[in-house]
Amino acid sequence: MKLLNRDEARKLDTLAMNTYGLPEAVLMENAGASVVALTEGDVSWKDARVVILCGSGNNGGDGFVTARYASLAEADVVVFLMGDESHMSDASRMYYQVCEKMVIPVRKIKKAEEAQPFLDDADIIVDALIGTGLRQGVSGEKADLIDRANASRAVRIAVDIPSGLICDSGQAEGAVIHADYTVTMGTLKRAHILYPGNEYCGSVKVSPIGIPGGAADEFPAEWVTAADVKPLIPVRTRISHKGSNGYLGIIAGSQGMAGAGLLAAQGALYAGAGKISLFTPQSPAEELTGLLPEIMVRPASTYGEFRGEDVEDVLSGTDACDVLAIGPGLGRKQETQDFVCQVLEESEGPIIVDADALYAVAAKKFPLRSCGGQLILTPHVGEFARLTGKSATEIEQHRIDMAASYARENQVILVLKGAPTVTAAPDGRIAVNSTGNPGMASGGMGDTLTGIIAALCGQGLDVWESAVLGVYLHGLAGDIQAERHTVGFTASDVARTVPTARERLLGAD
Known part of the structure; x- marks a missing residue:
């Protein structure tokens, strides 16, 4: 299995879209769907109180899709959006609007404390705040939100990578989500296996999200397994x-x-x-x-x-x-x-x-x-x-x-x-x-x-x-x-x- 850094992960998505013709919305749809599908053997979604933390990047778009699939799995879902909406891609905005049409509550927050009552009662917290593009440690209100999520008794599921981890080095330079499960998209990222990043990821599950295997052939690093x-x-x-x-x-x-x-x-x-x-x-x-x-x-x-x-x-x-x-x-x-x-x-x-x-x-x-x-x-x-x-x-x-x-x-x-x-x-x-x-x-x-x-x-x-x-x-x-x-x-x-x-x-x- 390929093991990618931040730039390679971004390039893989670009290859999937430009070379294979897979629209960004399709990749996002598959990513969000897989969060529920790959964890349902370990986590009970039915009747669960689910809090989904979304940022304004594509990781947040994956979170909006996850909200829909969690709702279809009969979970009680609420989404918190923290970030500048003007930075949202067209695909993320589309899935945000789908949540609204499904009457899934999407609450825009600027202060972490606004989510506290829901975090206290949550059975599952889905982390879709930041993703692989982070270059430095998280601080401010997002760090506070991460800390509050970590303090919850809920099962924590990270989308692609726990928010706060530096993808290339696996370093934790600020607040980082302590995930019980991480569902990563396309293939593994370096932070999933490098110390201390691997300590934050919990059980890592890989979703190919429809990207053909050959798309990653040019990347040099392999995660060596028995096969x-x-x-x-x-x-x-x-x-x-x-x-x-x-x-x-x-x-x-x-x-x-x-x-x-x-x-x-x-x-x-x-x-x-x-x-x-x-x-x-x-x-x-x-x-x-x-x-x-x-x-x-x-x-x-x-x-x-x-x-x-x-x-x-x-x-x-x-x-x-x-x-x-x-x-x-x-x-x-x-x-x-x-x-x-x-x-x-x-x-x-x-x-x-x-x-x-x-x-x-x-x-x-x-x-x-x-x-x-x-x-x-x-x-x-x-x-x-x-x-x-x-x-x-x-x-x-x-x-x-x-x-x-x-x-x-x-x-x-x-x-x-x-x-x-x-x-x-x-x-x-x-x-x-x-x-x-x-x-x-x-x-x-x-x-x-x-x-x-x-x-x-x-x-x-x-x-x-x-x-x-x-x-x-x-x-x-x-x-x-x-x-x-x-x-x-x-x-x-x-x-x-x-x-x-x-x-x-x-x-x-």
């Missing part, structure tokens, strides 16, 4: 063998940080890698040997960490590998940074770059475009802040656009981890992940993800497919764990659940 990634799952034949399922080389670990490499290897193992070699310095190698017998632990440095002089031996050892992963637990010593940059510069094929390898890329200002391999970078927000020089706050507010820009400018696949994780490609594709939960906010989860993505690369997926499917499977495994315990499961638990997640995904409709 999108199920076809990507590698399917093994009866003649598969370990060599045909990828030989992975994981370059990880240092003295005191042995476990990070093992977590990455474990993620790769449970994601189906054929063979895995963990290249790590001598001291962590001694700690790890035999802990996971399926992993070949290769001592690759006589020091407690990797240094530039180890590059030749490591690359010689990884020469037979189909995929490399580098970074977990490497440490941040100057010598290790030099080692990382040399490995990236001289390696070919897919390389997953994570953790301390990302630190080295940022510290050394390594020119990613000059790398011979196909890079997948997997930073969390803090690591991405170091790579870009931007603040964590700025990144969280613009994570989709910033991920897309970085991938394009540096010609890499960028997996920006977080809520939600955004995967971006150099060609402009953007995948926003729909799985994962707060219980996954614990140490080692990123290392496990690195191994999962590497394993999928080794099984024949390209770097884009490996990243998108890997992120989804990792999150789904976490969601399966959260069904048992919302907090307290580990990265190892998630790794061991990947086969179950894969089976569940294969069985999804």
Whole structure:
């Protein structure tokens, strides 16, 4: 499903009208009708006292149509209009007049307190005040009206987006409707899935409102669901063998940080890698040997960490590998940074770059475009802040656009981890992940993800497919764990659940 910003949402409506010939009034009719139709399984409209809050924009027009359908569903409806009537479109004005002809009360108000007695008695409040065009926080009487609606005991249904949310960032800079349900038109908007916007939307229901699916094809961002990634799952034949399922080389670990490499290897193992070699310095190698017998632990440095002089031996050892992963637990010593940059510069094929390898890329200002391999970078927000020089706050507010820009400018696949994780490609594709939960906010989860993505690369997926499917499977495994315990499961638990997640995904409709 497409995931649109404010300008794209407006353009989609324009395409529907100009390219497909759908009149604005038809789109508005379908939008208002769907508010009742898509919620009637959860909300009882019959005999309900319904208050509909309308603004003077097209969101308000949707509200006038909703009033008619609510009335036809035998609800007791009253509409409050707050806004400059001169700004109403012809379609909005027409549906306003339809309400008048149906003797549905439409009360024009300037003060929020005028609606208070009705809000107190309401069973359902429909929010059609503002819509997706908002650029800054709501204040004044509209903010007061929003606050009063939030204080009501009624079920709140937002039309397209809760009033007060900034569509592109999901930020709440002033008063915002706390919706129990949001019925969005055409397709999802960014505020529906970005934090904190997703906290205000309640259950989101999507109404296509008659817009043909192809109308949104030009927009790059996708909300990734099971249907999108199920076809990507590698399917093994009866003649598969370990060599045909990828030989992975994981370059990880240092003295005191042995476990990070093992977590990455474990993620790769449970994601189906054929063979895995963990290249790590001598001291962590001694700690790890035999802990996971399926992993070949290769001592690759006589020091407690990797240094530039180890590059030749490591690359010689990884020469037979189909995929490399580098970074977990490497440490941040100057010598290790030099080692990382040399490995990236001289390696070919897919390389997953994570953790301390990302630190080295940022510290050394390594020119990613000059790398011979196909890079997948997997930073969390803090690591991405170091790579870009931007603040964590700025990144969280613009994570989709910033991920897309970085991938394009540096010609890499960028997996920006977080809520939600955004995967971006150099060609402009953007995948926003729909799985994962707060219980996954614990140490080692990123290392496990690195191994999962590497394993999928080794099984024949390209770097884009490996990243998108890997992120989804990792999150789904976490969601399966959260069904048992919302907090307290580990990265190892998630790794061991990947086969179950894969089976569940294969069985999804």
